[in-house]
Amino acid sequence: MYFLHYMWLFMAFVVWPYTEAEVGEIDLNDLSEQQNSVQINKCCEENQVMIDRVCRLAELYNESVWIPQFYAEDGNKVKVKYFRYILGVPNCATTEQRPIYDLGNSEDKLNLLSDGQLKHVIHHEMYRDAMTGDPLLTNSYGLHDVITIPEIREPSFYIHSQNKYCMDKILMTSSNKTGQYALVCIPEVKINWRDTGFLMKKVLNPIFHAIAMILFLSVAIIYFILPTLRDLAGNIITTINVCLIVSQAAGLVRIFTEFSNHVSFMITDIILYISLLGAFFWLNSFGFYIWKTFKSRNVFLRVTDVRKYCYYSSVVWSCVVLMASMAICAHFLLDTGTTTYRKMKQFSSSILLDDVEQETIGWLGIAIFFTPIAFTFIINLFFYITTLKVIKRINIYGRIHYKLKGCFDLFMQMFLIMTLTWLFLLLSWLNFDGLLYAYVVVNLLQAILIFYVCIIRQSHVVFLLRKSCCYAEPLPTGEWGDEMTHMNGGNNYGY
Template identity: 75%
Template sequence: MYIVLLTLSLLSSTHVLYAEVGETDLNEASEKQYGVKINKCCFENELVVDGVCRLLERYNQTVWTPQFKTEDGNDAKVKYHNFVTGIPDCATTQQRAIFDLPKSEDELNLLTDGRLQHVINHEHSSDNIKEDPVISTFSLHDNIAIPEEKEPSSYIHNQNKYCMDKILITNANITGSYALVCIPEVKINWKDMSFLMRKVLNPIFHAISMILFLLVAVIYFVLPTLRDLAGNIITTINMCLIVSQAADLVRIFTEFSNHVSFMITDIILYISLLAAFFWLNSFGFYVWKTFKSRNVFLRVTDVRKYCYYSSVVWFSVTIMAAMAICAHFLLDTGTNPNRKTRIQFSSSILIDDVEQETIGLLGIAIFFTPVAFTIIFNVFFYVTTLKIIKRINIYGRIHHKLKGCFNLFLQLFLIMTTAWLFLLLSWLNIDELMYAHIFVNLLQAILIFYVCVLRQSHVTFLLRKSCCYAEPVPTGEWGDEMTHMNGGNY
């Protein structure tokens, strides 16, 4: 009996011991499973080497071990943590890289709840670090309003809005911490002059400009008597300006840049501007050559002439655009932080590009140098044509039309050149010049609509006749010229 009771007591105590041990293991496994989640950019056996995920064994580096701190900067401990590999999902906001390296002004702290704290100490970074080609292409500070005082600024990124890892910079042979974060949304201050001008009025002015350019293009394309060589050139110029306005409108909203390539929008903007000035130059050449020629009969070869002009203009634009793009990718070695922001993660789980690249200064120079030469050529066309006009004593109906084209060319030349000069001035990072460019951009559209439509009596006459009175538009061979000669009345 004593032996049976002793056996039962031993079995019961052993069962209780095993139950306690099993419960402890279960709780520990549960804590491990539901530990703090840390977003890691690469696999656990990888680190970031010059912006690319690489295996640790290739570079004789140790595994990244997260170090936790409190929001006050004190050391903290977390019993269990789990890695979530992959880049953050920023939706429509930008992604930027941050480097926590020796003597850098950026400091990355992992908080105990899995969030990332980015502290900016507002101190000058080491020159050898800044000059590194990998680091120099990244800039988070340009997209965040940082106070001017020297006190540290702090930003906290939620658990799914960042990824962090160890980084090795091979050029400087230094290691540190790396993070790819989503740009925090800046609170809108409707009283801020800069915000109102850049984010509110600027898009509205672009939209109004596109509408005005479209009206001019439609009027000159729809009315039959305006579809001569000069009218087709004016239509093409306005279509090019519409494209440039649309591309510039996309570039305004930088916070949505993850789904927009600034490189593509820049190329479209500069190509359309270059094409507009080339067409304006062809307009001046057409007027100059026609006045210079003894035979001024115009309308026989308008379609063929437009095809010739179109071939020359678009071929020239294509050549200049190809030269600018090749120069940007092959020759432009500048380290402008706003020029390129690129990082590529290549591993077995993801291949993703986060790219915000804009055209470099060399490419812009190749785009804009031909525009400067077209301005010089247009001045030459204006001066020489004006001398020819002063020598003409007898005017026919074709001369009246040509003189009207000459005046229209001069007005378009002054308007577009002024707007282009203000565009150049807006790159000086002076707020007043930027605001002036915004208003001049709208003024350009208003003036072009005025000089091409409202100021042209024959155009307004045709519009009234076709729209207000619902009468057929005259399609006689010289209806447009006769209307222009008679001041809008037959």
């Protein structure tokens, strides 16, 4: 009896105050929170972490598993009661994947939001050094510059939805650093046509390259098809313009990077540098030809232009092949660990994003390509100064002297145009968009000026074009070029 009495009292004072409805409400709320827990995409299994981008058991490396930290939109930490993992890498469908590293001292920060989305914050505050920089520690996109340049801009960010990323803890064994790792899907590009960077880099730049190729091709064709212009000087000008056409084509391919991989992108770089090197070597041979002819006691005694052009070709292309081989070997054998990556721009509706890393020739290889070009400047200045002194000492000019003096003026003009364009190319590699935009314009001006000094400013070329195109008269031919047309009593047109 006493036992039943005490049981009745317990039920009356302990259990009955909590009604059936209240107990059911508490259980249902808790169950609802668990079912609606935040989904977190984890790259590896629950007992694994990333070891140099490979999933390994955490206990084998004495590392703790990844414990996600949640943040609000303003960057403050928040607590999430329930969350659950979805294991595996994201399915990016038609887009590509990009790794991002948050290792403490990098400019990339990975903030996991309380709703399961990933906020990638880029602080843009970094000192880059190509000799000591680690692409995994300084910038997840692998951008390195040849000199140390501080870059400070307002932070930018992008939010990746829950099924477009995966995160995990990562250990870099080379530096023994731990941090967070994320593999994200590259967002689909939404073009902002009013963005200055997009207009200059993706619209005007390819248009200017195409116009430049047309102008260079016009000069090459004119100097090739007109018989009286196919002397040694004319053949050199034609070859220089062909080299510039190839460099413009390679530059045009580099603009559109969406369908290029690392190998093809590096090949376009190699073609670009080789063509530029060939153009400047041929310009140097042009100056040497003028200097040697003026230094000669008798300008009339010479071998045929065809044979001379073969001699010049063998020397120039041998030097180009030698320097290119040295640069490529230096890149693959000596430049390991400091290989550069070019950061390609993509545009979203609100911010500027980065495209896939593109491996390029390292700075050691570029130095081997461009150092000979710098030396050609000094040699060409020597040719200019010494030839100018010889011209000033000449009292009587023959027709060949007038021809050579015209070639000398043309050489100096092309030398100035190509040198300034090359300097702007070097400046465009600095981390300043204004210099890049300036090079885009200067690149077009180079083609326009070369077309002007080689065609429009040369009165004898204009005369030959007018005679062949407008009057359909046969052009004079001769193995000595168009200076011999004057000496043989041909048509009188000035230089």
